Amino acid sequence: xxxxxxxxxxxxxxxxxxxxxxxxxxxxxxxxxxxxxxxxxxxxxxxxxxxxxxxxxxxxxxxxxxxxxxxxxxxxxxxxxxxxxxxxxxxxxxxxxxxxxxxxxxxxxxxxxxxxxxxxxxxxxxxxxxxxxxxxxxxxxxxxxxxxxxxxxxxxxxxxxxxxxxxxxxxxxxxxxxxxxxxxxxxxxxxxxxxxxxxxxxxxxxxxxxxxxxxxxxxxxxxxxxxxxxxxxxxxxxxxxxxxxxxxxxxxxxxxxxxxxxxxxxxxxxxxxxxxxxxxxxxxxxxxxxxxxxxxxxxxxxxxxxxxxxxxxxxxxxxxxxxxxxxxxxxxxxxxxxxxxxxxxxxxxxxxxxxxxxxxxxxxxxxxxxxxxxxxxxxxxxxxxxxxxxxxxxxxx
Amino acid sequence: xxxxxxxxxxxxxxxxxxxxxxxxxxxxxxxxxxxxxxxxxxxxxxxxxxxxxxxxxxxxxxxxxxxxxxxxxxxxxxxxxxxxxxxxxxxxxxxxxxxxxxxxxxxxxxxxxxxxxxxxxxxxxxxxxxxxxxxxxxxxxxxxxxxxxxxxxxxxxxxxxxxxxxxxxxxxxxxxxxxxxxxxxxxxxxxxxxxxxxxxxxxxxxxxxxxxxxxxxxxxxxxxxxxxxxxxxxxxxxxxxxxxxxxxxxxxxxxxx
Ligand SMILES: Cc1ncc(COP(=O)(O)O)c(C=O)c1O
Numbered sequence: 001x002x003x004x005x006x007x008x009x010x011x012x013x014x015x016x017x018x019x020x021x022x023x024x025x026x027x028x029x030x031x032x033x034x035x036x037x038x039x040x041x042x043x044x045x046x047x048x049x050x051x052x053x054x055x056x057x058x059x060x061x062x063x064x065x066x067x068x069x070x071x072x073x074x075x076x077x078x079x080x081x082x083x084x085x086x087x088x089x090x091x092x093x094x095x096x097x098x099x100x101x102x103x104x105x106x107x108x109x110x111x112x113x114x115x116x117x118x119x120x121x122x123x124x125x126x127x128x129x130x131x132x133x134x135x136x137x138x139x140x141x142x143x144x145x146x147x148x149x150x151x152x153x154x155x156x157x158x159x160x161x162x163x164x165x166x167x168x169x170x171x172x173x174x175x176x177x178x179x180x181x182x183x184x185x186x187x188x189x190x191x192x193x194x195x196x197x198x199x200x201x202x203x204x205x206x207x208x209x210x211x212x213x214x215x216x217x218x219x220x221x222x223x224x225x226x227x228x229x230x231x232x233x234x235x236x237x238x239x240x241x242x243x244x245x246x247x248x249x250x251x252x253x254x255x256x257x258x259x260x261x262x263x264x265x266x267x268x269x270x271x272x273x274x275x276x277x278x279x280x281x282x283x284x285x286x287x288x289x290x291x292x293x294x295x296x297x298x299x300x301x302x303x304x305x306x307x308x309x310x311x312x313x314x315x316x317x318x319x320x321x322x323x324x325x326x327x328x329x330x331x332x333x334x335x336x337x338x339x340x341x342x343x344x345x346x347x348x349x350x351x352x353x354x355x356x357x358x359x360x361x362x363x364x365x366x367x368x369x370x371x372x373x374x375x376x377x378x379x380x381x382x383x384x385x386x387x388x389x390x391x392x393x394x395x396x397x
Numbered sequence: 398x399x400x401x402x403x404x405x406x407x408x409x410x411x412x413x414x415x416x417x418x419x420x421x422x423x424x425x426x427x428x429x430x431x432x433x434x435x436x437x438x439x440x441x442x443x444x445x446x447x448x449x450x451x452x453x454x455x456x457x458x459x460x461x462x463x464x465x466x467x468x469x470x471x472x473x474x475x476x477x478x479x480x481x482x483x484x485x486x487x488x489x490x491x492x493x494x495x496x497x498x499x500x501x502x503x504x505x506x507x508x509x510x511x512x513x514x515x516x517x518x519x520x521x522x523x524x525x526x527x528x529x530x531x532x533x534x535x536x537x538x539x540x541x542x543x544x545x546x547x548x549x550x551x552x553x554x555x556x557x558x559x560x561x562x563x564x565x566x567x568x569x570x571x572x573x574x575x576x577x578x579x580x581x582x583x584x585x586x587x588x589x590x591x592x593x594x595x596x597x598x599x600x601x602x603x604x605x606x607x608x609x610x611x612x613x614x615x616x617x618x619x620x621x622x623x624x625x626x627x628x629x630x631x632x633x634x635x636x637x638x639x640x641x642x643x644x645x646x647x648x649x650x651x652x653x654x
Contacts, residue, residue, distance in 0.1 A: 019496055021453040021522040022560075023574060026551035164459065170450065177452045182575045184551055282497045282523065283450065295471040296501030297449040 004249040010198020015315035018197035062218035074367035088379030094121035096207035101188035112176040114169030115307030116148025118192030123157035133157040136175040138167040193237025194314030197285030208243025230255040233376035234357040238314035240378040259357040261303035262330035272301035274313040304333035305353040335360040352379035400489035401566040412624025418445035418461040420470025433643035437650035446494025455578030457629040493520040508540040518543035578629035581608035591621035
């Protein structure tokens with residue numbers, strides 16, 4: 001049987017590791033040595049779960065989407081991560097890591113953000129736990145995810161625009177890492193996805209695993225079985241997908257599917273579908289699939305969705321892809337926009353553009369009428385209204 | 398004998414190493430800059446392989462990398478240049494760059510090319526020493542290439558000894574917790590860190606880098622280590638468009654005298 005757990009040295013199969021400059025060694029080592037003990041500490045666990053319940057509103061509902069099910073002639077359930085406080089799954093990780101940072105005696109948090117959801121979640125927990133917060137965000141993302149920039153400011157975070165590269169998520173990660181290199185002693189880097197050097201991929205996966213933990217009980221209650229037939233999630237770095245896959249990794253009958261952002265199409269140079277267009281390489285401290293040219297230079301990604309607009313992906317997904325445990329498909333900008341509009345009109349739920357990529361796979365895959373399909377609705381679409389309304393204007397009535 | 402070893406045998410103090418990014422400021426400038434650096438008294442040169450996402454570097458080197466890539470520089474192009482450069486330059490040459498371009502090129506292929514050309518060492522900041530020890534150490538040894546490791550103010554003594562064991566040629570003492578291009582502040586903490594490492598009796602000579610920018614900071618480095626490494630300050634000097642690159646090298650090196 002395949003092993004989908006991280007190894008002691010931080011590898012999933014051949015992917016993972018901690019390819020960091022010596023300047024970050026002490027901080028990464030401290031995290032590697034302490035994260036499992038901290039996560040398993042009963043006191044930590046209790047505080048974490050209390051906050052998830054009372055502060056973030058967990059468990060998030062599992063909603064049977066009746067009209068959507070009718071449309072696609074199968075049984076579709078939505079795991080409502082959009083109903084978390086701050087509007088996405090990102091808060092699950094932010095709460096956990098902020099508690100961890102406190103335990104390590106850190107008083108300052110840095111984070112990167114693409115869609116702004118991780119930035120907002122981080123700013124939120126920093127306000128809650130009285131920590132200083134600096135968020136790096138690409139200048140392009142600041143433009144397209146404006147409401148979240150305002151929220152971060154309201155919460156007292158310092159938002160620093162990044163003007164390098166395409167001015168998107170990759171560039172924000174670079175700057176956050178540089179900040180951490182320059183302030184190692186007092187700062188924790190609250191990384192927002194299952195990417196980066198070990199232990200981040202495993203740390204963030206475990207903090208997002210609450211999604212599948214809840215899902216098992218909710219499925220059992222609604223259908224009599226813990227196991228749905230299929231689970232679909234969008235993948236940027238891959239944290240909401242890792243979270244909803246986690247407790248099903250060793251349930252081989254549950255089909256796991258990731259939706260990558262194709263942008264304008266995977267055969268164009270405007271795409272962010274990392275597994276489908278990349279090859280193994282090192283970016284941001286881990287060996288995984290990376291979008292790159294022949295010389296090993298990272299290529300600039302493109303997607304309409306800021307949270308998926310990233311040329312890397314977590315090493316767990318590279319491993320799941322390689323072993324065939326999970327399947328990954330690409331969804332274009334237009335397909336995601338249509339899916340967002342469809343869900344809004346059919347179920348009264350406006351999804352984040354990221355989550356809309358997962359929804360769009362319903363058009364590409366066929367499911368039997370008695371199948372139970374769970375879609376991780378990772379976030380809500382308020383932040384994307386500007387983009388969605390533009391699309392609406394171009395739609396024929 | 399490796400030229401780096403020869404240098405540290407013949408010269409014990411006041412060693413000046415200069416870093417710049419290959420392909421910067423102009424596509425054809427690399428050869429001229431290396432030659433001019435030797436002519437104007439550099440003891441060793443670190444040639445940067447440009448990378449799209451240099452996370453350990455500050456704005457100056459980031460910009461030079463970006464420009465170098467726009468100028469068409471790549472590891473392959475650089476190696477071709479270097480085989481010509483080696484005919485005229487005798488001081489040690491080191492390549493410094495991030496792991497991914499090296500990984501894609503192939504470490505074995507790279508080491509054998511470097512050996513043939515006569516390049517003396519590599520600095521790959523994001524290749525962990527443990528990974529190097531496990532996968533590449535023998536390869537480097539077989540090709541007579543030194544792998545130069547970094548020590549920072551956060552590195553505990555015990556690890557410094559491990560790094561000293563694994564490093565060869567010299568040990569790169571990063572002056573402060575920062576990306577490249579900062580400013581050296583010779584406060585008491587800084588002095589204590591340099592003294593502590595200098596007193597450890599390590600087997601490799603020490604070179605201090607990051608924040609070394611002028612005569613004064615260079616002298617500070619000379620006080621605690623075999624030498625100092627100048628990077629961002631030199632790249633800034635190359636930005637001057639009024640002079641040819643070799644002229645800028647001369648002006649900069651004269652100011653260090
Ligand atoms: C709502 C939402 N879903 C998904 C993502 C993508 O991240 P990940 O792949 O880590 O879940 C983001 C990232 O910003 C997001 O905001």
